[in-house]
Amino acid sequence: MKIKKNNINIIIAGIGGQGVGHLSRCLWTLVVRSGHNVHGSFVKGGAQSLGSIYSTMRIFVDKNIQYENYSHQILENDLDLLIALEPYESLRYKNFFNDETKIICSTNIVKPWVGPLENCLFEDPVAVLFSCGRDVIAKDFQALAIQKHNNVKAAGLEMMIIAMENNFIPYNAKEIKEIYWSSLKTF
Amino acid sequence: MMEQILVDGNEAVAWAAFESNVTFLSHYPGSPVNKIAPKLFELSKKFNSEIKFNDALNEHVATLSAQGASLCGARSLVVMKHVGMNIAADPLNYLGLTGVVGGMLIVVGTDPGASCSTGEEDPHWYIPQLNFPVFEPTSVREIFELTKKSYLLSEKYKLPCLMFIPASLCNNHSTISVSMSVSRTVDKLPANMFKKNFNLYVNVGTRSVINNKNLFEKIWKIAQENICAKSFFSKNSKIGIITRGATFGHVFESVERLGLYDLIHLLNYDLVFPLNKDDVLDFVSNKDEVIVIEDQGGFLENQIKNLLYNHANVKIYGKNYFPPYGEISFAMVYNFLQNYFSFTCSKNVADSNLKFEVPERLGVFCEGCPHRSSFFIIDKVLKEHASIGPSIIGGDIGCSSLPPQRADWLLCMNAGIGIAQGIVQLGTEQLVISTGGDGSFFHGGLISLISAVHNKLNLLHIVLDNEYIAMTGHQLSPTSKNSTKHVKLLKAVGVDHVLTTNAFRPKDYERKLEKLIKFSGVRVLWVKGKCAKMRSRKYKEVKSLVHPFINYKKCGKCTICYSELQCPAIVKKTGNTFSISLEQCQRCGVCKSICPNGAVSRKINTKDLFKVIFSNGQQ
Numbered sequence: 001m002k003i004k005k006n007n008i009n010i011i012i013a014g015i016g017g018q019g020v021g022h023l024s025r026c027l028w029t030l031v032v033r034s035g036h037n038v039h040g041s042f043v044k045g046g047a048q049s050l051g052s053i054y055s056t057m058r059i060f061v062d063k064n065i066q067y068e069n070y071s072h073q074i075l076e077n078d079l080d081l082l083i084a085l086e087p088y089e090s091l092r093y094k095n096f097f098n099d100e101t102k103i104i105c106s107t108n109i110v111k112p113w114v115g116p117l118e119n120c121l122f123e124d125p126v127a128v129l130f131s132c133g134r135d136v137i138a139k140d141f142q143a144l145a146i147q148k149h150n151n152v153k154a155a156g157l158e159m160m161i162i163a164m165e166n167n168f169i170p171y172n173a174k175e176i177k178e179i180y181w182s183s184l185k186t187f
Numbered sequence: 188m189m190e191q192i193l194v195d196g197n198e199a200v201a202w203a204a205f206e207s208n209v210t211f212l213s214h215y216p217g218s219p220v221n222k223i224a225p226k227l228f229e230l231s232k233k234f235n236s237e238i239k240f241n242d243a244l245n246e247h248v249a250t251l252s253a254q255g256a257s258l259c260g261a262r263s264l265v266v267m268k269h270v271g272m273n274i275a276a277d278p279l280n281y282l283g284l285t286g287v288v289g290g291m292l293i294v295v296g297t298d299p300g301a302s303c304s305t306g307e308e309d310p311h312w313y314i315p316q317l318n319f320p321v322f323e324p325t326s327v328r329e330i331f332e333l334t335k336k337s338y339l340l341s342e343k344y345k346l347p348c349l350m351f352i353p354a355s356l357c358n359n360h361s362t363i364s365v366s367m368s369v370s371r372t373v374d375k376l377p378a379n380m381f382k383k384n385f386n387l388y389v390n391v392g393t394r395s396v397i398n399n400k401n402l403f404e405k406i407w408k409i410a411q412e413n414i415c416a417k418s419f420f421s422k423n424s425k426i427g428i429i430t431r432g433a434t435f436g437h438v439f440e441s442v443e444r445l446g447l448y449d450l451i452h453l454l455n456y457d458l459v460f461p462l463n464k465d466d467v468l469d470f471v472s473n474k475d476e477v478i479v480i481e482d483q484g485g486f487l488e489n490q491i492k493n494l495l496y497n498h499a500n501v502k503i504y505g506k507n508y509f510p511p512y513g514e515i516s517f518a519m520v521y522n523f524l525q526n527y528f529s530f531t532c533s534k535n536v537a538d539s540n541l542k543f544e545v546p547e548r549l550g551v552f553c554e555g556c557p558h559r560s561s562f563f564i565i566d567k568v569l570k571e572h573a574s575i576g577p578s579i580i581g582g583d584i585g586c587s588s589l590p591p592q593r594a595d596w597l598l599c600m601n602a603g604i605g606i607a608q609g610i611v612q613l614g615t616e617q618l619v620i621s622t623g624g625d626g627s628f629f630h631g632g633l634i635s636l637i638s639a640v641h642n643k644l645n646l647l648h649i650v651l652d653n654e655y656i657a658m659t660g661h662q663l664s665p666t667s668k669n670s671t672k673h674v675k676l677l678k679a680v681g682v683d684h685v686l687t688t689n690a691f692r693p694k695d696y697e698r699k700l701e702k703l704i705k706f707s708g709v710r711v712l713w714v715k716g717k718c719a720k721m722r723s724r725k726y727k728e729v730k731s732l733v734h735p736f737i738n739y740k741k742c743g744k745c746t747i748c749y750s751e752l753q754c755p756a757i758v759k760k761t762g763n764t765f766s767i768s769l770e771q772c773q774r775c776g777v778c779k780s781i782c783p784n785g786a787v788s789r790k791i792n793t794k795d796l797f798k799v800i801f802s803n804g805q806q
Contacts (some may be wrong), residue, residue, distance in 0.1 A: 015548065025193075028360050032193050042195075043302050049553045049720075050755055055358075068326040070421075070443075071436040072359050073517035083620040088548075094541045112548040113590075113753065132540050152770065184199045 005069075008059040008169060009074045010040075011093050012156070014085030015110055023083075023156035024055040026179045030171050031059050033179075035181045037067040050113070052089060061170070083159050085141070086110050087125035094132060101169045103133050104159045106141035137162055145179035154180070190367045192196045196357035199327050200294055200350075201226035202365055203334030205236070207290070211256035213241035213249040215630070216659035217268030218303035219354035220296030224266060225660065242662060245600075245630045246271035250278040252291070256390070257287040257347070259380040262338055265293045269310045270599065274631075276313065280349050283318045283405075284398040285387050290338035291347040292415045293319075299433075299482040299512030305584055305597060307512065310351065311486035314460050318406045321349045321460040322415070326436040327361035333415075333457060340413070344405050351431050353482065353512070373646045406461050414466045415458035424452040427470060427477040431459045431487050434480045437520035445524055459487060464494045465562065471501045478527075479505035482515050550589035554756045555773025557653055557716025558586060559688030563752050565620060565649070571705070572618045581607040581621035583632075586658045586718070587651045590753070600627050604635040604648050611645050619702065622649045625664045626656035633680070639709045640681040646712045647703055651690075653718040661721060673713050678725045683708030690716030693780045719773050729801045730774045732792040735767050741786035748778045748787070 012027070014020040019148050024042055031038040042059040056074050060067040076155075077098045082105075083089030090105040114120055122128050125140055141155035148158070157180045163175040194202060200223045204212070211532070214224045224240065231238040239256070243249035246267040253263035267275060272295055279293070301307040314321055322337055322354035324330040330352060337348035390398055418444060428451055430438050435455040444453050454470050456462065471477055479488035488505030495503065508523060509515055509713025552559040583603035591597060596606060601656065607621035623632050628650050638723055639646045656662040665671040677685045684706045686699045696714065703710040749757045756771035757778065767778070767787075779787040 017553075025360075029193055032191075032362055038360065039360060041355045044358070045303055045356075050551050052548050068328055068361065069436060069439040071440045071517040071520075072355055072433070073437070075518055075521060088545060091543070091545045094543075094545070097538075103619065110755075112546050113551045113755065114546050114549060117546065122543075128543065132538075132676065147582065 001104050006060065006065055006069075008061070008080050009096075010055055010057040010059065010081045010083070010169070011079055011096065012057070012083045012085075013052070013054040013075065013087060013089040013093060014156070015049070016044065016051045016053050018053075018085045019153040019156050020044075020055060020085065020176075021146050022183070023160065023180075024057065026127060026157075026176060026183060027057060027160065027171075031057075031185070033175070035063065036061050037063065039064070039067050039070055039072055041072045050108070050110075052092060052095070054089070059169070063096055081163060083163060085156055085159070087129055087138075087163045088112055088122075091125060091128050091132075093103065097132065097134055099134075102166070103129065103134050103136045103138075104168075105129055105136060105138045105140050105175060106155055106159065108140050108142040108155075129156070137166070156181055189364045191362045192362055192363055193362055194327065194331075195222070195360050196327050196330050197222035198226045199331040199361070199363060199469055200264075200266075200334050200352070201230060201361060203331045204292070205234075205238075206365065207335050207338045208262055209264045209338075210237065210239070210289075211239045211263040212262040212264035212266070213243050213248045213256075213263070215243050215249050215255045215271055215274075216656050216662045217271055217296060218659055220266050220268060220294055220299060220352065221659040221662075222357075222421050223264075223294065224662075226449075227264070237486050244665070246275035246469060247278060250275040250282070253291060253293075254278065254287070255280060256286070257289045257291040258285070259289070261289040263289060263291045265291070266296075267293070268296045268304065269298060269308050270306065272294070272310045272313055273308075275443065279313070279317050281390060281395060283402045284390050284395065286345040287347050288345070288382070289339060289734055290341035292334065292337045292341065292350060293347055294350045296333075296350065296354065296357055297351050297483075300354075302354050302514075304587075305599070307483070309483035309486070309511075311484060314349070314486070318402050319349045319460075320344075320406075320409055320458060320594060321351065321412075322457055323351050323432040323459045324356065324457065325430075325432060325455060327356065327359050328363055329457065330356065331363045336415075339503070340409070343429050344409055346402075346405055346409075351432065355433050355515075360778060404468055404683040410463050412463035413458060414463045416454055416456045416466065416781055418455075418470070419453040420451050421448070421449050422452055423473065424450055425473070425475040426450060427452045427454065429456045429470070429477060429479045429487060429491065434482055434520065436516050437515065437517040438524075440517070441521040441524045444521070445528070445530065447524065447528065450528065450626045456487065460490070462490055463496075464496060467494050468499060471495065471499050471566075474501050476504065478508065479503065480509060480515065480520060481505065483751040484511045509757070534572045536584035550591055551753065551755060552586070552589055553719050553773075554754060554771045555719035555722075555775040556745060556759055557587070557714070557775075559719070559752060559754060560690045560696070560716070560775070560777045561587070561622075561649070561651055561714055562590070563691055563777070565622070566593075566751070567591065568697060568704070569618060569620070576617045578612060578618040579607070579615075579620070581619070581623075582637050583621075583623035583627050585624040585627055586653065587622060587624050594622065595600075602629045604632050604646075605625075605638070607646060607648070608635070608642075610641055612642070620647050620649060622651060624657075625650060625652040625654065625666045628664050633676075636677070636682065636709065636711070637680045640683075645707050647712070649700075649714060651713045651714050651716075653716055655721055656719050657718045657720065661718065677711050677713075678724055681709070682711050685713065686711075687713045689712050691775050691777060693777060719775070722773070725799065725802075729796060732796045732799065733771060733774050733789055734791075735774065735776075735779065735787060735789040737765055737767060738786045738788050739764060741784050743784040743786070745783060748782060752778060752781060754778060
């Protein structure tokens with residue numbers, strides 16, 4: 001049976017304090033401004049910081065689709081783009097990867113606190129990500145953000161710009177920058 | 188002028204309440220509905236409205252105060268999370284009996300899958316007892332529409348309405364159309380609007396039975412007169428699916444993607460209680476099988492089975508296919524329908540490159556959190572008392588419970604001080620220390636403490652006062668502005684020994700905790716220490732001028748700072764050496780205080796530091 005698909009599925013992942021919520025809201029705003037619809041959810045858990053956080057976004061370019069009747073979740077093997085602000089968090093969503101999934105990952109590692117179970121940590125989670133055999137763009141976006149903006153939280157913005165410049169999502173990098181900086185205080 | 192705006196589920200409730208002229212909001216903060224009150228407050232300020240806010244200290248008070256406002260004719264909104272309904276259950280049970288005057292809506296955030304709670308309790312089972320109309324939206328836009336509708340229904344039938352919103356919808360986004368330019372005239376409450384109604388409000392004896400009878404009649408009438416549902420796909424299909432809330436989207440999309448349009452008739456109830464029997468009968472009349480797909484327990488399935496008992500010859504399924512625990516996911520629904528209709532879909536072959544396990548991030552305290560220091564000291568002191576058997580730490584809900592391994596139990600509000608009372612009453616020789624935050628202390632902990640005094644218990648309780656109800660978004664607590672004199676309060680209720688310390692002064696903390704352990708009676712250690720997320724701008728400026736570091740020559744590699752204090756700013760390097768991440772470090776100074784070798788030092792830019800400290804003449 002041929003499975004139909006009429007949307008772009010995105011996950012933005014990171015850990016508490018990295019600005020996943022703000023970045024998601026910026027993209028959400030840009031999608032709506034562009035006349036498209038978006039549906040999804042933001043899962044942040046209970047912690048103020050350092051816990052796993054992610055948001056799912058399902059972008060519907062065709063305005064005629066009754067997008068609000070659709071699921072807010074993404075099916076396994078149905079992810080188009082993953083923006084991960086931390087390597088472990090990129091691996092957490094591996095079951096959503098398909099052959100076409102694009103991955104943009106910041107290489108700045110924040111090891112999970114696992115108590116005495118340190119053996120379960122990877123020696124190099126970035127290498128594990130590359131071994132998944134997907135289309136990966138990986139660099140230290142946190143360092144880039146400090147260098148360009150003197151603001152580590154702007155790492156997500158830089159990753160979003162890369163996604164747009166590579167046509168992974170059909171939006172303008174200039175507009176996301178404008179929304180990002182103008183919304184820092186309002187979101 | 189109408190404007191399209193982007194909102195999440197919380198904001199949709201706030202906008203709808205605002206446009207419905209709600210004049211009274213009371214709440215106890217709890218995820219996932221913790222942003223409704225701040226948004227309504229923001230709207231109230233922005234449009235200069237006369238909305239009264241009651242930041243209640245628990246859900247019981249929140250419910251009763253909104254009832255009071257409603258009885259005066261005001262439209263009221265109460266917000267709480269699912270477990271808050273347990274605290275509010277007593278007044279909720281009377282609300283249907285007294286009825287309301289001004290429309291009243293109780294919004295309850297549910298959490299199937301426990302993504303932001305200590306449990307995933309299903310609050311639906313209160314409904315048959317409370318007998319309120321209950322709405323369950325399927326999208327953010329529906330949250331907005333049904334909130335408005337609930338006020339009309341509430342006033343028509345003089346009953347409060349409930350709305351359950353799952354975490355996934357609270358944090359979803361959508362556009363809604365709101366008016367930005369029309370000036371809003373929220374009526375001021377005229378004085379003395381409370382109208383006495385002895386028969387309804389003095390609910391005793393035979394009157395309480397009559398009021399109960401009237402409540403059942405109202406609910407029956409609502410069921411007869413209101414159907415709030417939507418149906419899709421093939422009405423002639425022999426297979427029906429009934430949904431409520433977030434599962435609707437999973438089913439709708441699965442049917443579309445699998446091309447099952449002609450095989451399924453989908454019905455979603457937005458008003459999930461009470462159901463109209465004729466409507467349900469009509470839906471099932473031409474069906475062989477009906478599958479109810481819903482999160483958590485089978486509330487809807489049970490209701491439908493009850494309504495159809497001896498009235499229809501149709502097989503009803505639900506919880507035999509889907510679990511009553513966890514969140515029903517899109518994948519579960521999709522796979523179920525694939526199997527149900529025996530599709531031979533090409534299964535995704537397991538990718539050998541993806542066969543690895545990703546470690547879960549355990550809860551940790553934030554960098555600079557006062558609770559980290561607290562639990563480090565508690566652990567240290569308890570170890571010293573280990574000779575009398577394993578010590579016991581009672582944990583409580585809130586930020587203080589984030590690293591789950593720190594306490595011996597993590598359950599409901601005030602479980603720390605509550606369970607500890609039973610243990611100490613048995614006369615155990617184990618050292619028992621109960622803990623809890625300031626939010627939970629004022630929520631019900633104070634009553635528990637008075638109960639301990641009343642029963643002359645031998646109890647040691649630690650109040651971890653970070654000055655905010657931090658976990659749910661830093662709502663103010665009674666200690667936020669130093670307005671509560673805790674020593675006077677505790678002495679007044681008869682606590683035998685009260686000491687105050689600061690989480691960032693570990694030596695003083697340890698000394699006072701040891702002192703209280705030696706005393707008997709009811710003892711409280713009140714630990715001050717502001718939440719690390721709420722430090723002032725000046726503190727952050729000072730922070731940038733202080734550079735702590737680990738002196739490798741002095742470091743004894745004891746790993747206390749890393750493995751026992753567990754500060755995320757202490758980073759493990761190769762060769763069992765450690766360094767401090769200046770980006771993460773909040774300069775709380777605790778690692779410096781506890782290092783047995785004096786290996787933590789700091790460089791200070793003294794000149795700039797003085798400039799910052801004495802700028803604006805403030806310290």
